[in-house]
Structure formats: structure tokens, C-alpha cells
Amino acid sequence: MFSLKLFGGACLEGEDGPLTGPAAQRHRLTLLALLACAHPGGLTRDKLTAYLWPERDTEHARSLLKQAVHALRKALGEEVILSAADELRLNPGALRCDVIGFEAALAAGGLERAVELYSGPFLDGFFLRDAPEFERWLDGERAHLARAYTKALERLAEAAAVRGDLPGTVEWWRRLAAEDPFNSRVMLHLMAALEAAGDRAGAIQQARMHAALLEQEFGAQPDPEVMALAERMREEPVIAPSRARAKGNLDATVPAQSLADEDGGAPPELTVTPERPPPARISRRLLAWRTAALPAAATLAFAALLLVVWLLPETSAHPGADTEAAVASSRAIAVLPCANLSRDPEEEYFSDGLTEELISVLAQVRALQVAARTSAFAFKGENRDIREIGETLNVGTLLECSVRREGERVRVTAQLINASDGFHLWSETYERDGTDVFAIQSDLALRIVRALEAELTPAERERIARRPTDSPEAHALYLKGRHFWNQRTVNGYGRALEYFQRAIEVDPQYAQAHAGLAYVYSQHGVWGVLTSEESSVRTRDAALRALELDPELAEAYTVLGGYYHAHAWDSEAAERAHRRALELNPDYTIGCTWYANYLTSMERFDEAIIQRRKAVELDPLSPYLSYMLGSALLAVGRPDEALEHLRNAIELDSMYGEGHAGMARYYEATGRVDDAIRAYRRAIELPDVTWYPRTGLASLLARVGRRDEARAMLGELQAEADRTGIYAPHVAWVLLALDDVEGALAWLERSYQQKHPILRFMGRSRDPRLADDPRYADLLRRIGLPQ
Template sequence: NAVLPFVNASADPENEYFSDGITDELIIALGKVEGLHVASRTSVFAFKGLREDVRTLGSRLNVSVVLEGTVRRSGHRLRITVQLTKVTDGRTLWSERYDREVTDVFAIQDEIARTIVATLRSTLLRDLGDAAPVRYTSNIRAYQLYLKGRYWWNGRTQSDIARSIEYFEQAIAEDAGYTLAYTGLADSYALQVDYRGAPVTGGMERAKMMARKALELDETLAEAHTSLAWVTFIYDWEWSAAEREFCRAIDLNPRYSVARQWYAWLLIAMGRTDAALSQGRTALELDPASVSIRRSMGWLHYYARQPEAALEQLRRAVTMNPTAEENHRLLGLAYLQIGMYDEAGAAFRESIANSESTALATAGLGQAAALSGKTAEARGILEELYAVSRERYISPVAFVMLHASLGDGDAAFEWLERAYDDRRGWLAYLRVEPMLDGLRGDPRFSRLLHRMRLA
């Protein structure tokens, strides 16, 4: 079964968040029905806006039934039309139109989910479980603010994440017991640190606080356990506690791809390569259209010293999203691994062209120069980074990588200490990062591994 992105038929394009949100809610509700496989959000939203026959889209998503719909909102009035179609012959199994108040949106969603399950039971799948609605708020204003937060969070740019934080905070102000808004905030704070290369402590402490608040409200929420697991792994460096949280999340929702994706990062950091790749592949099976998970597979292969496999995944990620700067930066690192320095340089330049925070890609450009023997060029890039760092914060990771590539051991260790003091999440991968191989014979490296409890 696939829920295609509902079309915003309102006069105001600003209502896009609402039609997307209803799509998300139905995917989540139907995904909890035992015996029903539902295509992931990322997979279906990859087809948003395409004017293709439902049978063609259903075939590409590898599903037997497709739900499509429109949402028209005017003031407090709401019109939702839905149609359930069998992919093989294009036959309509069920259709309906709802003309209600906006405040009835919860009841409409529940009714749609129940009717779909009943229809599928009577036509295709007899052994389906029930569509049991789970509501985390009854406050319609808080719900709409939450939908806006998720809408912007899914954009995954720095400015989008900043907007998502504003909306999640407003949702909580409307309903202090809204569990999902707290998990949204936790994920936003953590992503903001990742995407901006910003100072860690403030964002990660807030992320941890929000995840714990969500779990106080509902201990059975897989998303909240996943959020807490990520912060515990990448910021607290409490490996066993993080693994317990990831495993709890997967037990609660085995189909939650993000839990498996992030758990794979923990496993690769611990040197458990086979288990990491297995979790990564499962995440990809659950959400094959996710650029983030495809890129994660590239990272896993990079850390596993499998650069050819990394390149295969990353080229596909670039095809899926040619403007994602992280795709190009990681492609550059994989090229460095196999000595393709010109290609690495081109990838880093592409990353810089698409990035709001260019320090790591600029350091990569310096690495490519250093490793190809262009030492003067590499040192020029290093000086540029130092000049910028006098004006604003730059992650110590950029300096570690470039000094290590230049063979400046003492400077690299000095910046490693700063990364440790700043609690940069990148240090979690200390034992597997290929670009640090030149430092591994130094006793200072062994001591740092012991302090990180990674020895």
C-alpha cells in the first residue's frame, strides 16, 4: 500500500504543510496496521508533483494499492477527497469526499484509515489488524504548528531547521504535553549542530532534554528513544546506553528506518562492520528513496575501508539529490581513499558551491592538494581557514583533517584535543576514520582512544 502525497488544492500555497501533514499522518497510521506494508514517506514524496498514471506510480513503488487525495482549505472549512486504487487494473476500490470543519481533521484521518483497512480486508488482504488511532494532542492549533515544524524539518537546510524549531516550540506552548513536538525539537537541535558545524554543547543538551521530556510523556514512542539514543551516542559518548536506546526503539517499531540508520553509525564506530552494514541495508530496504540513508551507506562503506562500494552508493545519492553538499563532500573523501585526487577536488568544490557552511569541504580541498603533493596550495587553504576562524567558529575537525594530511602531527593532535573539549561527534569514529591512519602509531592517539573508551 502507498499513500501518495495529497495535493494542496487550496488557493493559498502556504497550506502545503497541511496536505503534506495529512499524508504523513495516514502513512504512520496505516504503517501500524499488522499485516500491511506501507511505502515510506521518503519513497512516496520522491514522486510528489509528478503527473503520472497511478498504475505507473504504484508499479514503481512496488505496491498493489495506492491512496491518493486532495485537500482544500478555506478559512475554517476543509474538503478532503480520497481514492483507493488497485494498481494492477486501475480499478477504484473506494472513494469519498469529506466536507467538514478543520477541527474534524483527526476524525477524518481515523475514518479514512479504518475504511481503507476494511476495504482491503474485503478485497485483497483478509488477515489485517485494526487501524488503532493514536493521538498525541487534541489541540488543533498545536497540531497545525507541529505539521509546519515537520514540513520545514523535512527540508533539511540550515534555514529550514531554524524555522522548524520555531514551530515546534510554538506547538509546545499551545500543548505542553505534545510528545511528538518534543521529539521534533530534539531532532532539530541535533541536526542544527550537524548542518551548521556549530558549537555542540548548547544544541545537544537541548536535544537531550527534549527527548527525555518526550519519554516522560510516552515511554513507548520509538522516535523519542531514537532521538535520545543519537544524543547519547554522538554527544555523551556512552556507547552501551546508546545501544540500549537504539535497540528499544527498534523493538517498539522494527519498521522505523531512522532508528536502524542511526544504530548502524554506532555499530560502525565500534568496529562492528558486518552488523553496521546489515542495519544500514535494512534501513535502505525500509526507505529506498531516502537520500540520507543512501548517503549513510556511503559513510558506512567509507569507514569500513570499502571505497569502491562507498562510491557506488554516493553516486546514486548525488543522482537522487545533486545539490546536497554532504553528498559531494563524502564523495570527495571516498575519492581520496583510492588516490583519485583530481576527482576528489572536483567533488569538494561542488560541495562548497552548494553549502552554507564550507569549512569541512574547504579542508577536503586542502587534503586533496596535500595528498597529491601540492603542499604550497594545501598550506594556502589552511591559512584561509585560520583567517576565517578568527571571525567565526569553525569545527576543529577541519583543522585535524588538513593538518593530518600535511603530516603536521603536533598540530593535528592539538586540534584533536580541541575537538575533544568541544565534544565534536566526529570523535565517535576515531577508531575507524581512515584519514587519521597516519596518526595511529603515536602514543597520543592511543591515549585519546582510551579516554574515549574506544580502545
């Protein structure tokens, strides 16, 4: 297989070394680089020509692009660049790429692998003449990848310190200092690491080199903290640390200054009295007290490294996947349902709503992994062991809280707990007016971010501090709407709609309420409460209004992506909206799921399964998400893997009708007809199921010769469509199973005429009676689906 190397330059390599010739021309390497960075998505031909040949007219630029694609396919293989409608995508299965590998390693927590792949700045020394748009893109992409690389180095250094690997800690900080030699914060960490490793002279020498470099390059003086730390190292005698210091009680209050993060925030004081080796995170903070005279940044690094000598047992830990997983786990958190301590049990919606909003706020921090609502709420009202909850949700930290609302006053008590041993990291009580609920949420979120030592960008900090509404009444109405919305039923959506509308009446500027409205309208189109046209217009208007009020609202982008896909049939706009939603909130499970729905429609099955797996990882106790993942695996011919997730959906909720329908499809795929019929009938008996189990059963009955039963069910479906005027496209599969090809095509055409939102999700028929009919191909073209 050929390789595309973009770090440290740009080249194509084969088994015999670098490739030359037409494929290695500058514009063609640029094309591959653009597609590699767009992975797992793609880029339209218009976008590519704008980057590559901005000075050419459209026809000429498109011709050059076609030539470039042809040359690359000829040299590297036909599958190297995939086409989907007007979009091109790189196929990493046909061409290895270091940038794609780098991003994948970071996403999987393989920090050492990612660092190994980064062999220099992205496209270092590379340029494209007369292409200013490409140069701007290149600058941004190069900076993004460099930041990801330095962040990975820092996380490896932190992990090595926690693990007790002093040489590893020094090495990672040294590599980071080489990458960012002017950064005084990095220099402080490196100096502290060298001192902890017994190389005080090396630490002082690093300070000298840092000062000389700043003077030489910028004529600037070094950071006073760097020089102060170097001066202390020169003057203080070297004291060999003793393990005896860790024994017995060690009462200490951590000064807030020693815990200050890079952005200047500082958590309140924390008191701990360990009788046994405490968790690494608490111990590191406790030790900061012993070095309080050091500057704040140096204290953090130095105390973290001294921990391995004083408190940690001797180990022979090695860097690698276990370490990276431990770091990732420590930044994975679940917000357990807040207990309602109010006198009125009807206030339950408020405590549930506060929990859900805390989950949403934390999920916007890219450095954290936040368990989703369904899984967290599975433990509501249960007295379960903290360790068991942590293992079930695959998180290292839990937030517990209680809420008491009396009149206009709200009292919230919260405590952050280490899931591995049950130790409390901190607790806090807030008592505020109802108007200050958002201030409580913001403060809790910031304290959690600091406690987990997660990186917080300025944009994330600003979003956390943002107040969605200034009206307590509108907020309470919105929370009631969310309460009913989470029931995921026709009646629940109806009640949610009512409360969202009332919230907007009180505060017309409430963006989240408009986004909630958009979501309900979209679901009413699926359930047949609204016609396709009504659902389309209302969904679009509400989503756009939400984004007009808050341009960074992930929920609104997700619904807008659904509108573009299901109603407007605009694939490019749908993908942009879905990806923007996940940029803003990477842990938004609905965002992952709706994006996966879009990818499935575009027959990008592998990418869809990745999104569905991510959603299940974030929300492992959601029957819906397990069902969707199982269905996706079944659709690509992996029934054994699908079975585990489909069974899990029913085990999580035996009354979940779609889960039983999923099992029916599994039984069909594996030839167990009687079991499939029973599973379909069970699904139909349950409340709040869509029309799909009925069309699935009717189609199966027709295929196995029970045609009278199938026709009877078809008659009911047709009568329902005539009564409501809504022609669900999957009824066409029943007609096809009854050998009525003309009827199936006519039904699909009626669905098309009303732009039924499910048309884009129905999947391409493999039945040759349809697949080979040019009328069906034309329908797929008009809908915008792969043909």
C-alpha cells in the first residue's frame, strides 16, 4: 500500500521509496492533503477547485481537477479517491496517511502513537503559487495540528508524573520545550521535572538557555517565575526526600494560589487527612502545600513529581496504552441525577433539568468525556456503590448533588467523587436566588474542569459563563418542556411543545427553547402528527431562529442538519451543520446519532458505525443507541456483532418496541422466520412504536407465503395513509414483497411528492426488480441518494 506523508513536508511513498511522476506533482499532493484533512468527510469539487485553481474559470478548473483525480487513481489505485454525488473523499483503506493516523490515534487515546507520527510541522516548506485561500487554510491546519501535538506531549508528561516515571516525565517536557521553546510555563514544568529527577544543574542550565533564547530572538527578558525558580535552586541545599514523610496523618489545607490554572482561576481551599495512600489527584494537591513558597506554576509541576517519591508505592509501570487510558478515565465524568429535596415532589422536573443542563455544559468542554443523560439517569433513586457506577459508566469521576427550591431561593449541594475509591475531592453548597441558577452551573463546571486538570479554551470558558435566559419563569417552563421531551413519546412531545412555546412567550430571546421547539417539530413530522410540509417549515424556522439568537448552540445545528437532510435534501449543508454541532459539543449523543443517520443514508457505513459506537460509549445504558448500533451492524452484514447490541437494547428496556423490531430483523437475516414473526408482533403490541414494525412484519409474511395476512396488513396501512394523507415510504416494501412493482413505485412517488422526511433514510433497495428499473434510479437521483 502507498503512504502519504504530510508531517515535515509532503511526499508519496511506495514499497520502493518516494514516488515521482504525475501523482507527485504539487497540485495533486495538495489535493490529497485537502482530502486527508477533511477525513472522515469529504470536500465538494467546487471547494477543491477554489483552493487549487482560484484563478481559473469553473470549467477549466473542473477539468484540471478531473485530470488530477485520474492521475492519482492511475498511480495509486482506483479506490484511493471516492466519489459521492459532487463530493470527493480520501479512502484511508487504500492510502495510508500520517495525518489521518495522527487524528485517529488522538481520538483513541493513543498519545504515544500520535506523537510518533508527528515528524514535523504540517506541510513544512510547502507552498502553492497564486492560491491565497489554500495558504490561509494551510496556516490554520498547521496551527491546529501543532496544538494537538503539544497537548499530547503535555498529557504524556502529566501521565508519566502520576505514574512515577521520572525519566519519562523529563523526556516529554523536554520534547515539548523543544517544540515551544519560548513558553515559560513549559520551561517551569521542565525545570521542576529535572529537579525532581535529581538533575538540579540541568534545570538551572535550561533556565539560562531559555533566557538567552528570548534575548537573542526578541530582545526580551525571561519570565520572572523562571528566574525565581532557578535562583531558589541555586541557593537552597539539595534535600533527599524521605518516604517517612508520607506516614501518619498529614493535615493540610491547599492554598488556592498553588492550584491556579493557566487562565488565572483558582478553586477554593481543600482539606484532606489521609490515613492511607490517597488518590493521586488529591495527593498531588496536598503536596503543593509543602512547596507553597514556589511560584504557582512551578508548584503544580514540582508537587506532582514529588508525589512519586513520597506517596506512591514503587512500581515498574511502563508508558503506553494503560497510562493513556488512565489519563482519559480521570477526565471522564458522570453527573448523577440531582436529588430533589424540595417539599413539593412536583419540583422533580427542576432537579432533573439542572442535572441535564450540567451535563450539557460539561459536554461542551472538549477535554472532558461526559456520560450522557440516559445512562446517568439509570441510577436515579438507586443506592449503588460508587465504584460500581464508575465501572458501569466507564468514568473516573462522579458528581453528586441535591437541590432544594423554596419560593425564589435555590439551594444546591454538590460533591465531586473519585469513582475508583469513593474519596471526595471537594464539596460545595450554594444558596442563591432563582435567577442565579446559571451562575451555580457555571461555577460548578469551572471547578470540575480545574479539579480534573482539563484544558479549557477561551471559547469554552465563554460558553460556560453564558446565561441562556434572564427569566427564572422561562427557565422553569423550558425545564418542564425538557422533562416531557425526554419521554420520547408522541404525547410527551406534545406536552414539551406546549412548555417550549410558553417559555418563548415569556422570553422570546431564549435560544434553547427555540431549539427544543425545532426538535419537536422534526419528530412530529416523523410520527405523522404534522404533514411533511408543516414539519419542514416549522423545523427550519425554529432552528434558524435559535441560531440567530445563539450561533454556537449545538442542539440547533443538529436539528438544522436533520432539516437539510430529511426535508431540504441538501447533503452538503446537512454535513456542515452536523459537523459544526459536534465541533461545539463533541459529547452530544443526539448529534452523533443524527450525523450517523445522515452517513448511513449516504452509504458511508463505516463512518456511521464509528459515530454510533461513540454514542453508545457516551450513553451505554440507552436502549435506543444500542438498537441503532445493532441495526447498523446488521445492515452491513455483521449479524453476530449486531446481536449483542440488539439484545442489550431489550435488556435495558423490555418495553422498547423498536428493540424488538431490531431483533426481528436479526432473526430474518439469520433465517429464523418464526422467531422474527413473534418479535415483530411483540413490537407492534407495545406503545409508542413507529409504523416500521408493521411494514416489516407485512413484508416478511408476504415473502414466506402468508400473503393473505400480508394483504390485510397492507390494507390497514393504506387506509391509514388515505385518512392522514401521509404516505410512509416503507409501505412500498410491502407492495414489492407482494410482487406489485408498479404499486411500489407509485407509492414511493407519492412519498416523494409530499417530501416525506423518511425518504432519505429508507435505504437503497437491493431487489433487482427495483434496483434495475430506471424509474427507481431517477427517484434516488431526485432525492439526492447514492444510486
